[in-house]
Amino acid sequence: MDEPLVLIDGLTKRFGPGQRPAIERLTTRIEPGRVTGLVGPDGAGKTTLLRLIAGLLLPDEGRLAVCGFNTAADIGEIRRVVAYMPQRFGLYEDLTVLENLTLYADLRAVVGRERQEAFERLLTFTDLARFSDRLAGALSGGMKQKLGLACALVRKPRLLLLDEPSVGVDPISRRELWQMVYALVDQGIGVVWSTAYLDEAERCPEALLLSEGRLLYGGPPTELTHRAAGRTYAIREMEGDRRAILARALGRPEVMDGVIQGRSVRLLLAEGAEPPRPENVEAGAHAQVVPVPPRFEDAFMILLGGARANSPFAALARQNTVDGAVVEASVLTRRFGRFVAADRISFSVRSGEIFGLLGPNGAGKSTTFKMLCGLLRPSSGTAWVTGVDLATAPGLARARLGYMAQRFSLYADLSVQQNLDFFAGIYGLSVRAGREATARMVETFDLTPYLAASAGLLPLGFKQRLALACAVLHDPDVLFLDEPTSGVDPRTRREFWAHINAMVERGVTVMVTTHFMEEAEYCDRIGLVYRGQLIASGSPDELKVQARSATAADPTLEDAFIALIEAYDRKAAA
Amino acid sequence: MLRRLYALIVKELIANWRDKQTRMVLTISPIVQILLFSFAATQEVRNVSLAVVNQDWGGEARELVARFEGAPTVTDVRHLRGVAEIAPTIDARKAMMILHIGPEFSRRVQEGKTAEVQLILDGRHSNTAQILQGYATRIVEQFNGELAARRGGGRPASLVVARVWFNPNLETLWSTVPGLFAILTTVVGIMVSSLVVARERELGTFEQLLVSPLSSLEIVAGKATAALLIALALSTIMLLLAAFVLRVPVIGSVPLLYLGIAAHLGAVIGLGLFISSLAATQQQAIIGAFTFMAPSFLLSGFASPIENMPGWLRAVNELNPVRHFVLISKGTFLKDIPAGVVIDHLWPLLAIALVTLSAGAWLFRHKLH
Numbered sequence: 001m002d003e004p005l006v007l008i009d010g011l012t013k014r015f016g017p018g019q020r021p022a023i024e025r026l027t028t029r030i031e032p033g034r035v036t037g038l039v040g041p042d043g044a045g046k047t048t049l050l051r052l053i054a055g056l057l058l059p060d061e062g063r064l065a066v067c068g069f070n071t072a073a074d075i076g077e078i079r080r081v082v083a084y085m086p087q088r089f090g091l092y093e094d095l096t097v098l099e100n101l102t103l104y105a106d107l108r109a110v111v112g113r114e115r116q117e118a119f120e121r122l123l124t125f126t127d128l129a130r131f132s133d134r135l136a137g138a139l140s141g142g143m144k145q146k147l148g149l150a151c152a153l154v155r156k157p158r159l160l161l162l163d164e165p166s167v168g169v170d171p172i173s174r175r176e177l178w179q180m181v182y183a184l185v186d187q188g189i190g191v192v193w194s195t196a197y198l199d200e201a202e203r204c205p206e207a208l209l210l211s212e213g214r215l216l217y218g219g220p221p222t223e224l225t226h227r228a229a230g231r232t233y234a235i236r237e238m239e240g241d242r243r244a245i246l247a248r249a250l251g252r253p254e255v256m257d258g259v260i261q262g263r264s265v266r267l268l269l270a271e272g273a274e275p276p277r278p279e280n281v282e283a284g285a286h287a288q289v290v291p292v293p294p295r296f297e298d299a300f301m302i303l304l305g306g307a308r309a310n311s312p313f314a315a316l317a318r319q320n321t322v323d324g325a326v327v328e329a330s331v332l333t334r335r336f337g338r339f340v341a342a343d344r345i346s347f348s349v350r351s352g353e354i355f356g357l358l359g360p361n362g363a364g365k366s367t368t369f370k371m372l373c374g375l376l377r378p379s380s381g382t383a384w385v386t387g388v389d390l391a392t393a394p395g396l397a398r399a400r401l402g403y404m405a406q407r408f409s410l411y412a413d414l415s416v417q418q419n420l421d422f423f424a425g426i427y428g429l430s431v432r433a434g435r436e437a438t439a440r441m442v443e444t445f446d447l448t449p450y451l452a453a454s455a456g457l458l459p460l461g462f463k464q465r466l467a468l469a470c471a472v473l474h475d476p477d478v479l480f481l482d483e484p485t486s487g488v489d490p491r492t493r494r495e496f497w498a499h500i501n502a503m504v505e506r507g508v509t510v511m512v513t514t515h516f517m518e519e520a521e522y523c524d525r526i527g528l529v530y531r532g533q534l535i536a537s538g539s540p541d542e543l544k545v546q547a548r549s550a551t552a553a554d555p556t557l558e559d560a561f562i563a564l565i566e567a568y569d570r571k572a573a574a
Numbered sequence: 575m576l577r578r579l580y581a582l583i584v585k586e587l588i589a590n591w592r593d594k595q596t597r598m599v600l601t602i603s604p605i606v607q608i609l610l611f612s613f614a615a616t617q618e619v620r621n622v623s624l625a626v627v628n629q630d631w632g633g634e635a636r637e638l639v640a641r642f643e644g645a646p647t648v649t650d651v652r653h654l655r656g657v658a659e660i661a662p663t664i665d666a667r668k669a670m671m672i673l674h675i676g677p678e679f680s681r682r683v684q685e686g687k688t689a690e691v692q693l694i695l696d697g698r699h700s701n702t703a704q705i706l707q708g709y710a711t712r713i714v715e716q717f718n719g720e721l722a723a724r725r726g727g728g729r730p731a732s733l734v735v736a737r738v739w740f741n742p743n744l745e746t747l748w749s750t751v752p753g754l755f756a757i758l759t760t761v762v763g764i765m766v767s768s769l770v771v772a773r774e775r776e777l778g779t780f781e782q783l784l785v786s787p788l789s790s791l792e793i794v795a796g797k798a799t800a801a802l803l804i805a806l807a808l809s810t811i812m813l814l815l816a817a818f819v820l821r822v823p824v825i826g827s828v829p830l831l832y833l834g835i836a837a838h839l840g841a842v843i844g845l846g847l848f849i850s851s852l853a854a855t856q857q858q859a860i861i862g863a864f865t866f867m868a869p870s871f872l873l874s875g876f877a878s879p880i881e882n883m884p885g886w887l888r889a890v891n892e893l894n895p896v897r898h899f900v901l902i903s904k905g906t907f908l909k910d911i912p913a914g915v916v917i918d919h920l921w922p923l924l925a926i927a928l929v930t931l932s933a934g935a936w937l938f939r940h941k942l943h
Binding site: 373403405422423425426470 | 589777785787
């Protein structure tokens with residue numbers, strides 16, 4: 001066997017006294033000639049580990065050798081053999097594709113013939129040759145990542161470190177990035193691909209699973225997934241409310257974890273347990289409980305000890321439900337100059353429904369989403385929220401909606417209590433109603449121990465709870481969620497969706513925009529936006545059926561997404 | 575609506591206070607600056623280094639040299655051996671002023687003729703050189719006067735007795751602090767207001783505000799009010815420091831001064847909101863604030879007299895809020911500025927405030943969509 005590319009022994013890195021180490025006594029090795037997946041939720045220590053390997057940080061304890069060099073002593077050598085692509089690669093948005101490449105070639109002293117060859121190779125490889133005169137700022141998210149990759153590869157490295165290359169990249173570009181990485185491995189480059197999407201681990205022959213700075217598992221992902229073998233089941237052909245069925249299933253002792261997948265509910269059982277019978281969870285007469293293949297995430301959940309999240313919202317009664325459409329888009333169009341970002345988009349969302357907007361980057365889903373929650377004014381067409389026109393009565397409409405942005409944008413310097421008070425205030429709750437509402441939220445989300453703590457210093461799970469609490473404090477009819485749980489560990493994500501599901505049961509309507517497929521599975525209906533248009537809509541299962549073909553008998557939602565877009569492109573080209 | 579506005583203002587105040595860096599920048603820096611600049615930015619010339627080239631051995635020459643050496647501002651004296659040493663001494667900044675007495679000096683004085691002495695000054699600091707020239711002229715005049723009296727040749731033709739009003743002892747602190755107070759109040763006002771929106775944009779909380787029932791006008795009003803309260807509090811602290819620590823007299827009407835502060839802050843905060851709406855990041859906001867501050871301070875009359883500016887510039891300068899506020903501030907500190915004069919400068923401030931605040935609010939709304 002070849003010498004390992006990276007050898008890590010008892011590595012520890014701290015960023016401040018009294019803080020939990022970002023990396024704690026980590027021992028592992030990274031082999032050449034393959035993709036190693038560095039998998040874990042946000043805050044697990046992935047970036048820290050990559051920066052340690054790249055020599056940008058120095059270890060506090062332990063040994064770290066990269067291609068036989070010590071990162072502290074031989075930084076020059078490390079620079080020659082390691083290429084590192086950070087999360088936001090330093091592309092200069094005001095330079096063209098070619099100028100960016102030239103800059104990185106200059107920095108790495110790649111000149112003359114070598115440069116010419118490298119540029120030709122990289123532009124062909126990334127398929128960016130057509131765009132070499134375009135400004136980097138005008139590229140789509142996927143193309144930016146490709147250009148970043150090209151810049152990192154100007155000098156051929158022995159080890160390529162990629163920090164979350166698939167964040168903000170739609171499934172199609174993601175698939176292309178993977179193909180490029182496999183091609184690099186064939187050229188003999190060792191690649192480390194870090195990701196918070198657990199399903200990406202399954203694409204790697206070797207995975208390192210990190211959680212809170214510790215290595216939970218290192219080895220082939222299939223081996224870990226195998227631990228969940230025989231413990232994963234799906235309830236199919238259900239009748240009745242799937243969210244209620246999931247809640248009942250999670251209440252049973254043999255069930256360790258469960259998620260909604262379109263019309264099915266997917267369960268992970270405790271070790272040695274028998275699956276529940278359909279009548280145990282009142283799934284209807286025709287329901288079947290069938291075994292399904294395990295996933296990497298199931299194994300991760302087993303390592304984490306499962307998640308039996310039940311939301312206290314289930315217990316709260318709700319009085320007022322809205323009749324008719326809660327959110328309605330009617331020929332919504334938005335132009336930016338000559339560019340039509342959203343083109344005559346119409347759909348409506350019923351009360352108590354979860355509606356998801358999906359689409360590649362720059363396709364218009366965020367534009368549509370923003371027009372519906374009043375962040376952007378449509379060029380033409382109308383957006384209604386609970387029957388109120390956002391253009392004529394924005395204040396009234398906005399009082400009926402709750403909004404939770406990506407990365408929970410809370411006031412980090414305000415305490416938990418101050419955040420809650422503030423949101424109660426700006427939503428116009430009277431002092432007494434505000435006090436009651438905040439007290440209810442504090443109780444519901446167990447925030448009491450953190451009331452005086454600054455929101456920015458909360459653990460991630462509590463940040464998420466507080467953000468949700470602030471968004472629903474005023475008891476909105478409709479909740480807008482912008483990629484609410486991407487990058488969050490599966491346990492926290494389960495808890496979040498348990499709350500959302502419970503709220504939906506009480507009649508709250510949810511609008512979500514995402515390109516995270518697991519979030520899409522929770523939706524009752526999905527609208528697929530591409531090139532500014534709504535090209536498909538329906539339940540996740542209906543979309544999967546549309547994408548069913550001879551080659552893919554049981555497509556995933558991601559397959560369906562790609563198939564629908566490719567079909568649209570073919571039709572447009574014809 | 576008031577409830578929402580109140581919540582927003584309280585949030586702004588708490589957020590500015592709880593953010594450690596903002597708190598430091600807002601509270602410590604104006605206080606340090608007013609104390610530091612008051613002592614450092616003095617226009618007096620002290621610690622003068624003097625060099626003497628005396629080619630005359632007569633008593634009159636020695637007496638004149640002694641008068642220069644004995645002057646209280648002169649702390650360092652060196653004697654040069656000849657004219658050739660003059661240039662190197664100035665070049666090396668070993669002396670700010672060189673007194674050169676020629677060989678004929680004492681003889682000519684004794685003969686009752688006009689005798690000349692040469693004074694060489696380092697013009698690289700033109701201000702200092704001018705002041706030193708003034709000192710030197712006074713020493714020589716005194717010497718002349720006493721010489722004339724000793725000879726019984728009658729009194730000098732005329733005598734100028736200077737009385738400096740409003741600042742009888744020519745205390746530099748008295749003339750710097752009132753202007754500095756105006757400048758620092760402006761800095762606080764524009765900084766707080768230009769950063770408020772940019773910071774929320776960077777944190778990602780701005781969208782959260784925009785989807786709330788708060789109207790854009792309410793957001794602008796809340797942010798402006800919070801900025802006004804913060805800036806008022808800080809200028810009060812600076813005023814107290816000026817009056818009780820630096821002991822600069824406050825003779826005029828304090829309520830009128832506060833009217834001026836409020837009107838001026840309104841004008842400046844309007845500009846800050848304008849900058850804020852255009853800036854995507856805090857960095858851009860700071861650059862925008864500086865673009866306003868540098869010219870408006872230079873033209874404010876804080877450092878150089880407005881009367882010396884060309885007419886067209888003076889007309890343009892009427893639009894500069896700092897110019898009006900510096901005048902009100904100086905007038906209130908050192909003299910009992912009449913209410914009429916304050917009002918003459920108050921209404922332009924209010925007019926500017928009305929324009930900048932509405933422009934700021936308009937742009938803020940406009941940029942949202």
